[in-house]
Amino acid sequence: ADEALREAARLVREVPDFPEPGVLFRDISPMLANGPALNAVVSALGRDFDFDVVAGVEARGFLVGAAVAHAFGTGVIGLRKPGKLPVVADRIEYSLEYGRATLELPAETLRPGQRVLVVDDVLATGGTLGAACRLVRQAGADVAAAAVVLELTALEGRDKILGEKVRALLQV
Template sequence: ELSGDLERARGLIREVPDFPEPGVLFRDISPVLADPEAFRAVVYGMVRQVPEFDLVLGVEARGFLLGAAVAYACGTGVVGVRKPGKLPVVAHRVDYTLEYGTATLELPEDTVRPGQRVLVVDDVLATGGTVLAASELARRAGAQVVGVSVALELSALGGRERLTDLPLQVVFTA
């Protein structure tokens, strides 16, 4: 059963048809983050049952906001995994396939250390390509990915299946 704050948070997820391409129903959690109680409820929901971790990897762009909040709430550091061309010094780069097209993610230098236990955070899990790419970046830096946490899982797109044995924490499912 959802708490009142979580119930309101779910109602604040905006559905935008045909963005960024015709046929895609885009889920925008920006209104959730703008609401103090909904924001807090979602952040705590994202860490309710995750394994112990030392560092959060948040994926651009809304994964930055949730990842920083998760890290601050849990007393860890946070690293922003970025779209290409934004970072001055790139430690690792991974190309991957998205629900709508292809994409690249980059990990900044001097952030993830070998042996660290990493939690990958994003707003939405769709095909899983994004969190798998972020996980691969962490592994290339010698870290161990202990889990993935997202606010919203789009279950029809099969992301959960692609994560296989990686522990997945989701707050909402659609």
């Protein structure tokens, strides 16, 4: 399994100067497009955690989150950017590097007391994943863990997700 993850990691593409000059962007698209790599990533994200449902963060967290949910036999909930959902159960606002953002929980999805695996593709500054965890708890559910494919450790985003188990499969 570790070997499969190492193989998967080689499919992360480094793109200089995106989205702006000086930033080295890690693009996991080629990794997700590869069957064995996706399989390794999905198994490793959910392994040994006890969860009833997966919550994936829009948009790239949807891809990974739905795959994890299916592999582990749970349902999946999309935590969405504002203005997309017809009926919102709960919402959370949070600050990003520049400005503010909002995540919304769709109605009639999460039940109080459920154990949620919060999934996203990348942990950068931690604002998004931290807010996703707070939204789950605000709705009366429990965060089983937060799991991402890739953590950009220099941004110290993990420090913003205090009190939760945080799993990152790859760290750069």
